Amino acid sequence: MKTDLEMNTTDTTKTVRRVLTDYLEKHGHRKTTERYAILDEIYGLNEHFDVDSLFLMMKQKGYSVSRATIYNTIEILLDAELVTRHQFGKNLARFEKSYSYKQHDHLICQDCENVFEFCDPRIQQIQSMMGDILNFDVTHHSLNLFGKCRELHETGNCSRKK
Amino acid sequence: MKTDLEMNTTDTTKTVRRVLTDYLEKHGHRKTTERYAILDEIYGLNEHFDVDSLFLMMKQKGYSVSRATIYNTIEILLDAELVTRHQFGKNLARFEKSYSYKQHDHLICQDCENVFEFCDPRIQQIQSMMGDILNFDVTHHSLNLFGKCRELHETGNCSRKK
DNA sequence: GTTTGTGCAAATTTTTTGCATTACA
DNA sequence: TGTAATGCAAAAAATTTGCACAAAC
Numbered sequence: 597m598k599t600d601l602e603m604n605t606t607d608t609t610k611t612v613r614r615v616l617t618d619y620l621e622k623h624g625h626r627k628t629t630e631r632y633a634i635l636d637e638i639y640g641l642n643e644h645f646d647v648d649s650l651f652l653m654m655k656q657k658g659y660s661v662s663r664a665t666i667y668n669t670i671e672i673l674l675d676a677e678l679v680t681r682h683q684f685g686k687n688l689a690r691f692e693k694s695y696s697y698k699q700h701d702h703l704i705c706q707d708c709e710n711v712f713e714f715c716d717p718r719i720q721q722i723q724s725m726m727g728d729i730l731n732f733d734v735t736h737h738s739l740n741l742f743g744k745c746r747e748l749h750e751t752g753n754c755s756r757k758k
Numbered sequence: 759m760k761t762d763l764e765m766n767t768t769d770t771t772k773t774v775r776r777v778l779t780d781y782l783e784k785h786g787h788r789k790t791t792e793r794y795a796i797l798d799e800i801y802g803l804n805e806h807f808d809v810d811s812l813f814l815m816m817k818q819k820g821y822s823v824s825r826a827t828i829y830n831t832i833e834i835l836l837d838a839e840l841v842t843r844h845q846f847g848k849n850l851a852r853f854e855k856s857y858s859y860k861q862h863d864h865l866i867c868q869d870c871e872n873v874f875e876f877c878d879p880r881i882q883q884i885q886s887m888m889g890d891i892l893n894f895d896v897t898h899h900s901l902n903l904f905g906k907c908r909e910l911h912e913t914g915n916c917s918r919k920k
Numbered sequence: 921g922t923t924t925g926t927g928c929a930a931a932t933t934t935t936t937t938g939c940a941t942t943a944c945a
Numbered sequence: 946t947g948t949a950a951t952g953c954a955a956a957a958a959a960t961t962t963g964c965a966c967a968a969a970c
Contacts, residue, residue: 664935
């Protein structure tokens with residue numbers, strides 16, 4: 597049997613579709629084509645996305661779902677733990693696929709808004725320790741580091757600046 | 759001379775007004791009554807706030823500033839490091855006074871939306887280590903832990919639920 | 921007296937909601 | 946066929962912007 601990391605895109609698509617099917621059946625929700633189309637689109641991306649860009653990308657590909665349906669579906673995908681939600685300092689929710697993804701956190705350049713990922717085991721330790729101390733059942737966390745990427749730091753500007 | 763922690767509210771008010779004055783002069787901005795009124799209001803609070811609640815609180819006290827001015831002023835206070843900005847999982851910016859406040863992070867109850875504070879030195883270590891590794895000049899971070907507070911965990915409900 | 925900053929209202933942006941229609945079960 | 950889900954458009958919520966007027970300097 598393959599480990600998650602060995603799976604290719606097709607495998608992953610199949611697997612997450614299966615996870616979604618199980619979730620929908622378990623919760624008595626219908627298996628609509630839109631839900632699977634949105635899931636596929638999300639798992640075809642390798643970057644963070646927001647609802648509007650997802651809507652536009654799908655529209656451009658000729659598969660048009662309404663924004664309302666995307667918002668609805670993302671709620672389901674969040675609950676099914678197939679997607680995670682982030683906020684990188686703006687009032688705009690951003691998402692990313694999460695199935696079989698190693699837990700990671702983000703480093704955001706204040707200038708080019710580029711998002712980098714990193715992982716540090718101490719965060720999990722802090723998370724569980726604080727849960728114990730403060731009598732909380734901590735389910736997840738969000739750690740964002742903000743700063744200047746190397747390019748901005750060295751040249752005073754970033755190429756990707758918006 | 760007093761340490762920051764020994765200062766009372768009046769002392770703090772004076773000090774932060776002075777910090778703001780220095781900032782405004784340094785940046786060639788005008789010292790308007792609104793800016794000081796907003797600063798005073800913020801430093802009179804002991805909780806996180808959002809722009810609209812600040813607007814309503816000031817209005818109720820008879821000191822009415824426009825929301826636009828509050829948004830403008832908060833930009834200045836952020837830049838002057840007199841206020842910090844947070845997002846606790848909602849698309850709503852929340853703020854808190856930051857002068858002489860020990861760096862801390864937040865634990866948020868998903869049910870009652872109550873926000874608790876904690877501090878762990880390892881976060882600073884992670885922050886500087888990741889900056890070194892990824893060639894970033896990390897200026898600040900935001901760590902939020904999300905979960906169920908004790909009350910929610912034990913009773914399935916929180917008294918403060920909205 | 922200049923000009924910056926404020927207030928107001930309108931515009932934008934992001935998300936939510938209501939309701940008629942579609943399509944899953 | 947009954948009902949949940951979709952699409953659309955309108956509403957809501959948060960923030961930004963434009964412009965006339967007020968008040969710092």
